Amino acid sequence: xxxxxxxxxxxxxxxxxxxxxxxxxxxxxxxxxxxxxxxxxxxxxxxxxxxxxxxxxxxxxxxxxxx
Numbered sequence: 001x002x003x004x005x006x007x008x009x010x011x012x013x014x015x016x017x018x019x020x021x022x023x024x025x026x027x028x029x030x031x032x033x034x035x036x037x038x039x040x041x042x043x044x045x046x047x048x049x050x051x052x053x054x055x056x057x058x059x060x061x062x063x064x065x066x067x
Contacts, residue, residue, distance in 0.1 A: 006061045013053040020050050 024043060028036045 002064055002067075006057070006064050009057040010061060013050070013057040016050045016053050020046055 020043075025039070028039065031039060
């Protein structure tokens with residue numbers, strides 16, 4: 001069961017990354033500088049959350065493999 005949960009956690013982190021990448025707007029040319037800054041700051045927060053999910057899922061999986 002622990003391995004199933006670890007796999008699910010890794011899948012969830014991977015899905016979060018994919019969702020973020022698909023939603024990210026590459027073309028910011030229609031935005032003014034204030035809008036660009038606000039958008040990029042928002043995206044930084046989102047990707048930081050994804051990073052945390054990724055790192056935790058990898059760490060938990062490594063711990064499980066050491067058991």
